[in-house]
Amino acid sequence: xxxxxxxxxxxxxxxxxxxxxxxxxxxxxxxxxxxxxxxxxxxxxxxxxxxxxxxxxxxxxxxxxxxxxxxxxxxxxxxxxxxxxxxxxxxxxxxxxxxxxxxxxxxxxxxxxxxxxxxxxxxxxxxxxxxxxxxxxxxxxxxxxxxxxxxxxxxxxxxxxxxxxxxxxxxxx
Numbered sequence: 001x002x003x004x005x006x007x008x009x010x011x012x013x014x015x016x017x018x019x020x021x022x023x024x025x026x027x028x029x030x031x032x033x034x035x036x037x038x039x040x041x042x043x044x045x046x047x048x049x050x051x052x053x054x055x056x057x058x059x060x061x062x063x064x065x066x067x068x069x070x071x072x073x074x075x076x077x078x079x080x081x082x083x084x085x086x087x088x089x090x091x092x093x094x095x096x097x098x099x100x101x102x103x104x105x106x107x108x109x110x111x112x113x114x115x116x117x118x119x120x121x122x123x124x125x126x127x128x129x130x131x132x133x134x135x136x137x138x139x140x141x142x143x144x145x146x147x148x149x150x151x152x153x154x155x156x157x158x159x160x161x162x163x164x165x166x167x168x169x170x171x172x173x
Contacts (some may be wrong), residue, residue, distance in 0.1 A: 073132040073149070080104070081165050082118025082157075083144070086132070090144040094137050096157045097169035099124075112167055119165040126159050127151050 073086035081098025084091050091150035097112045098119040130151040138146040149156045160166035 020027070038152075058152065070135045071135070071147075076127055076132055078120055078124045078127065080116060081123050081160060083150075084123070084127075084132075090142075091134060091149065092140055092142075092144040092146045093160070093166075094146050094148045095168060096160055096166040098160060098166040117133045118120060119160070122163050122165040123156065123160060126154060126156055132156075 071086070071089075073084075073089075073091070076091075077085040079085060079090070080101050082093045082096050084093075099114035099116040101113045101116045101120070128151065132149045132151055134147040134149040136145055136147045140146050157166070161168060
């Protein structure tokens with residue numbers, strides 16, 4: 001003969017902590033009731049979503065790189081020794097820093113020494129009314145297109161440095 005202890009009723013606690021725990025247990029029971037097919041579908045759905053979003057990001061970035069990687073500038077306007085305007089596009093020459101025009105050097109910045117007017121005139125002479133072939137490399141924090149540009153066979157960044165009208169800067173390669 002076996003004796004059992006009589007069943008003792010325990011009051012159910014209804015605090016927020018216990019409701020949260022009961023809700024979590026209910027969710028776990030529902031998830032554990034999933035069969036292998038449901039788990040497989042869930043994993044496939046998540047994987048395909050990740051792959052589609054990665055493909056969309058790669059496609060959009062490679063398409064925009066291909067479109068804007070190289071461009072021609074028919075009638076460039078020289079702004080200073082390292083910046084020019086090509087239609088509505090402001091282009092900063094890659095890898096160099098030229099003297100700033102009077103009043104353009106931000107307070108607290110150590111600007112490149114030299115004659116900004118001579119540097120600007122040097123760039124105008126190098127361009128000489130030619131069409132520029134440019135290859136975009138970046139966009140700077142002012143929103144300008146950073147590019148390597150050539151007038152004919154002459155790389156403008158290299159020519160400005162060789163002429164002593166600019167210095168190497170910003171990750172020169």
